[in-house]
Amino acid sequence: MAEKKIRVLIAKPGLDGHDRGAKVICRSLRDAGFEVIYTGLRRTPEEIVSSAIQEDVDVIGLSILSGAHNVLFPKIMDLLKKKGAGDITIIAGGIIPDKDIPHLEKNGISKIFLPGSSTQEIIEWVKENVREETPK
């Protein structure tokens, strides 16, 4: 039986409409063989968490350029834990100052990709860090 493909939700929390990065990442991950779901713009933490659970994803990629990451990311992490989905791997990218990274990582974001990161780097990271489950 074929291995189950890694499922990734690319999500845009926050009010900004900058979706260039998110869309390029969606396309690159899809071309690399992942199953990709894109939330579209301006999703609340509740919407993101419920899409992630409904779509049964292995990874959530959060893209934000508005500066609201310190408030919205921990909220998303809390909600995931509350709904018993704390095992989903969370990665993030966007406009995020270096000094915020340790705090966000402590809150459960596995990896933050800064501007200039290559899609290849992201693909490799997901492949190495997200275990492909064999069908249950």
Next chain:
Amino acid sequence: MKKNNPPKKELERSFNLWKKEKYKKAMENDFSIQKEYSTVSGRKIKSVYTPLDLENFDYLKQSGFPGEFPYTRGVHPTMYRGRLWTMRQFSGFGTAEDTNKRYKYLLSHGQTGLSVAFHLPTLMGLDSDHPLAEGEIGKCGVTVDSLADMETLFNGIPLDKISTSMTINPPAAVLWAMYIAVAEKQGVSPKVISGTIQNDILKEYIAQKTFVFPPKPSMKLIVDTFEYGTKEVPRWNTISISGYHIREAGSTAAQELAFTLRDGIEYVEWSQERGLDIDEFAPRLSFFFNAHNDFFEEIAKYRAARKIWAEVMRERFGAKNPRSMWLRFHTQTSGVSLMAQQPYNNVIRVAIQALAGVLGGTQSLHTNSLDETYALPSEEAVTIALRTQQIIAHESGVINCIDPLGGSYFIEKLTSEMEKEAKDYIKKIDDMGGMVKAIELGFPQKEIADSAYWYQQAVEKKEKLIVGVNAFEMEHEPIPLLDINETVAKQQLARLKEIKKTRNNSQVRERLRDLKKAAEGDINLMPFILKCVKAYATLGEIMDSLKEVFGEYKEPITY
């Protein structure tokens, strides 16, 4: 004069000989040079340009003199000798008090115009107490919920002397009304205030994605501002038709040019349908372009933009007033070209991009700050950005001569290539039935997404090098950044509560009701919005009243 040029045949013969004997041989010996040379947009560039590239070039028809049709060389006969570009740094953060301080700082350091960056809830027409505003308050711009905030923002800044640009789109009419109200309170007549509202919804659907209402009511509201401005606020630019965000979203230079000009055409068509006289409103249309990395391509883009617009206005729309044909534009250096790695290198990128804007004949300029891949700029960073413009203006000597690159074989050829590519796109969108239709079909969105993906691939294959990112990499120390903390949110929420308590609430309700009723009909909404604003109705309340009538736009999700 003609006699100095050798006959075409002779020129061709010598050129072919040069290519064969000199160029190809030299290339064979040098194996380190790239196979193909192209711009950041993927446009192929030849090794050298000669008179052979400008065979059919007609100076008066294609260039003309500065200030003369088709304005390729500039809209003014004197350009920077008569008046330098406006140095206008886009800025806003925290509360209205915080930003008012920054404005006074910038003005005291030689900035010549203001440019307001609103925080995201304001850009989306939401009040700070809306659930979606959580975490966003004061973060990427200044918080404005009501006229009270606008009064604070411009406190002590004379609106009869300073021109102000406001980057605001779906709620543009509301923020403009607030500005007019502040001017009146300062005792300044709306007839003398000057500035710009961005007010360009089409590029929001295409690229920046800050939309609220569906296209039709959005266009109606925009035409309302054109109509009102022409009569009541005659020195105001009621729109800034923007390519900046289209480019930032990943388009090529030619796509930026084409989609922006086609957006311009769409606004003119909708205004003419309303019965507005082109030569009354068109002089108040202004443009906004990106200054990206590819130096010559950018300069060619600005030159082609002026030429195409002048022709469109005269030939397609029958404009008679030369001012209707002038493409006046603001330029901002490219945000996406800035890199988080080795951030001090961004100063150099910005300087080169700014120089392209100036050589392209911009009317005003924003230079980005070195730290903007991390946060809003610190005072130190924004000072360097402003100084960059001052050095170009006062030290480099580039302002001495108008359109100094005009007549270059390369620049003239590039200008006509850009012109052709843009016109082809414009024709294509005409055939689709216009820009609103093209947007509904997802055409410009798809073109931009494809270009963005192509560029990312080119970078990853190292076909395009970025210093510090895929070449010449090294570790760098973190740089000092501007920090906006959550106390801003607390202050603003308290302030909003206070306003809602102290204003005349029955008057607010009545005026919002009048606005809603007016929105159901066809009349101009500006006077109604002004009344709401003056009663301290909040931005969110005004936008909610309009949403009840206009509905909200839902974007199809694609990538």
